[in-house]
Amino acid sequence: MSQFSISIGPRVRQSPYFEATVAAGVTSFSVYNHMYMPISFGSPEAEYDRLINGVVMWDVAAQRQVEIVGSDAGDLVDLLSARDLSNVSIGQAKYMPMCDHQGRLINDPLVLRVDEDRWWVSIADGDMLQWCRAIAFERGFRSSVEEPDVSPMAVQGPLAEDVVAALLGDGVRSIRFFNYMPYEIDGIPLWVGRAGWSKQGGFEIYLCDHTRGTDLWRLVAGAGEPFGIIPAAPNYIERVESALLSFRADNEFDTDPFELGLGRWVDLDGRDFIGRDALAERKAAGPRRRLVGVVINGEPITGNDQPWPVWAQGHEIGTVRAAAFSPRLGQNIGMALIDSERADPDNLVEIATDEGRRGATTCSLPFI
């Protein structure tokens, strides 16, 4: 919690769950995709504990969608993706690194094939609606590219399946990872999939009628009550433990997928896509930096407000992008983007934290 208030005004949108989260006691927001996104409900320890040991519900409507519809929609989606998406089934979602013409990562959405010629790109923080339109128009695609009325909520944690089954029936238990299905409850249209930005298991519920946000929030809270559900938000500590990429926190303007460990999702062969030639060059040259783990010595840290410089043998070799004290590990951990030649495990480095220099040791990711 910072000591600063967030200004609430009409330039930034409110999520369809905004009023429900205020009623549920949200204390802290950030802005994500020009939308207020809850960050905490005032109990960081409880929010972490329930995610690991119980179940939490998150307003992640700021994970906006780009809908691509038309007979050439599949070709456009594939052109926009560093990963080959020519074999995605209807109802299936895939992680989709997107690069610009120079091979820089510009977003890392989950893309869902909703129907034969209809795709939803579930974006990280960035104006990908405009990007997709620019490419579509410049290349003469006929598909429409719009923001649909789709606002995700996440139910995460080991008890998430029980909560969603209590809400929508036991059929949800057979939904496989990264698969989505249409549902309806109390007249509210939904798409429900096994996904979410944690490694604790759970579901994303895509609300497809923004006027029903409060209703859906209450239904989920009600179904979750017997399981001890609490409102929370994407968890900073758990995501560092699990090494889930946070686009824009973990990368810089010019970071490529290879540097971020996403190389296995870059399919260079036998296809054309935005950034292909630049990525082929970058792959051949080898990554200049790499995203690795660091274990930081000393007393528990409170986390980094901005990237922390990393030093080795008198040289700055990169930055810690995200750091936290892990209660499960009893250690300070972080994800650092550093020069490749220093990125192997067990290298000793120094980190310029807000509380002074600390020794640290590199390691592989994830931590847990």
Added chain:
Amino acid sequence: MSQFSISIGPRVRQSPYFEATVAAGVTSFSVYNHMYMPISFGSPEAEYDRLINGVVMWDVAAQRQVEIVGSDAGDLVDLLSARDLSNVSIGQAKYMPMCDHQGRLINDPLVLRVDEDRWWVSIADGDMLQWCRAIAFERGFRSSVEEPDVSPMAVQGPLAEDVVAALLGDGVRSIRFFNYMPYEIDGIPLWVGRAGWSKQGGFEIYLCDHTRGTDLWRLVAGAGEPFGIIPAAPNYIERVESALLSFRADNEFDTDPFELGLGRWVDLDGRDFIGRDALAERKAAGPRRRLVGVVINGEPITGNDQPWPVWAQGHEIGTVRAAAFSPRLGQNIGMALIDSERADPDNLVEIATDEGRRGATTCSLPFI
């Protein structure tokens, strides 16, 4: 001031003036172009009063720049602009509406020609670096498109010229409106121009070395002390009085320049640019909506958190985008985007404010 805190973390950048604004007592932030932007220092009345009657200093580093450099830079800038920019002198800035291929306004920067083949596009909230790169690469331009190390600060108000002259010498008094010149003070490279997002007169100081933000802040505060300068932020009330467009607050996803009263800056004849054909069609059809003023009856309002629906004769005809109580006018005023057939002055409408329905009357803009 909302009751919610803003989360401070590494996904959102800190301005080069961040530490200086914290030391100066900033109380409230928003996020703009993925950067924390101060909104208030805790004294809204004083911040408004000094802007109108004295001088204020603003951290507007979140007004990020897109630098376009190369022998075809001028052609690229012109292609990206709805306004003809073929005759901009070096050191001159122009308001530059940018549209997508379908004629929607996607940003409204000030563009500055820094040198023969170097331009800085000073953007409103939106990922225009990516947009400009997409068009440049798709069209085969050879110019580079990067974010330069440029972070604006604004000095605004009737005493702003005296402050900037005290800082940089009386030469600044001869700088004409929307003209910029290079300066240096204490080894800090600057570009200084007569501009800023208020109608009270003043200057923008572009800091060209992000490591010197605190130094520059202190120098400006020191030069301004005899003139009673205070730290403040772009002023919500003054901008509504002056009808300065706030991109993303005043428009919707599909709003075009004609609807926003920017038609005089759309040059359709004898040139090609992104969105030209769609804009020609939209111009011929006439604007579906128009941005107009509304004077709202009743007790002073505290402003709108989100757009307020506007009603006339039982139909919703649009929304109030921004509303405030004007101390200078002693009236509640607002900017509303409503159906063209209801947009003439002196129409009676109803507005669904947070405090219930209020009667209101349409009027022309600006208010002052």
